[in-house]
Amino acid sequence: MGIGQRKIRPLVAGNWKMNGLKASLAEALAVRDALTGAEGAFAADVMIAPPATLIGGFAAALGDYPLLLAGQDCHPKASGAHTGDIAAEMLKDAGASAVIVGHSERRADHGETNATVRAKAEAAHRAGIMAIICVGETREERTSGRTLSVVSKQLQQSAPGSATAANTVIAYEPVWAIGTGLTPTPDDVKSVHAAIRNNLISLFGPEGEGMRVLYGGSVKPDNAACLMAVENVDGALVGGASLKAGDFLAIVSAYGDT
Numbered sequence: 001m002g003i004g005q006r007k008i009r010p011l012v013a014g015n016w017k018m019n020g021l022k023a024s025l026a027e028a029l030a031v032r033d034a035l036t037g038a039e040g041a042f043a044a045d046v047m048i049a050p051p052a053t054l055i056g057g058f059a060a061a062l063g064d065y066p067l068l069l070a071g072q073d074c075h076p077k078a079s080g081a082h083t084g085d086i087a088a089e090m091l092k093d094a095g096a097s098a099v100i101v102g103h104s105e106r107r108a109d110h111g112e113t114n115a116t117v118r119a120k121a122e123a124a125h126r127a128g129i130m131a132i133i134c135v136g137e138t139r140e141e142r143t144s145g146r147t148l149s150v151v152s153k154q155l156q157q158s159a160p161g162s163a164t165a166a167n168t169v170i171a172y173e174p175v176w177a178i179g180t181g182l183t184p185t186p187d188d189v190k191s192v193h194a195a196i197r198n199n200l201i202s203l204f205g206p207e208g209e210g211m212r213v214l215y216g217g218s219v220k221p222d223n224a225a226c227l228m229a230v231e232n233v234d235g236a237l238v239g240g241a242s243l244k245a246g247d248f249l250a251i252v253s254a255y256g257d258t
């Protein structure tokens, strides 16, 4: 299917990671203004996940925005004695409509297991926001031919039974492609996304057919159109290139002419 005949509305999400201060609002406003000025010409939903400290201020400043906001992580519980943690309900209260869960940096740096990720996705659903569930293989897993089995297992164990096409997005992010400038070939992306789609259909039936599956890992303005044109790629999760409005908008504009 070409980029112009999609049945699923794509999502382009920017993951700012641990970057951004109040002054970064200028980037968010520039993205919002470009989307607003385009009057719907972008055939995709557009979202940024700034640090949690910025969500409330951004939500207030963006107003009735076509630019969506997300958190980068949440605690499984709604409240309680968990110093330093943030509940999905708090992200929603601050103005987020989604939260990224299971990013490989959190799986690696904080020892998050598939069970943890699943509990966090359930928390997002409980709070009434979308869960963006990340999966992806390491370099060693790819070179030893285990990509599809690793990704399928992550998906089966991280996606909760409460997942629907409206409340869940899957992001395939090969760990070795994140922040490295390396990307899989379009054929490799195609085969992993096909496996993810098959898994989603067997797990969730028709809901799995409509669930968005994003590609993430070194998406840049110069490779976005090629990656976004791959079958079963329903948008992008963008790290480094989402920090500057110009680069991020150039990626979003892979969907601008549809």
Ligand code: PGA
Pocket (backbone or CB within 6 Å): 015, 173, 177, 178, 179, 180, 181, 216, 217, 218, 219, 237, 238, 239, 240, 241
């Ligand atoms: P990158 O990060 O675009 O900087 O590779 C992607 C991500 O980690 O979500």
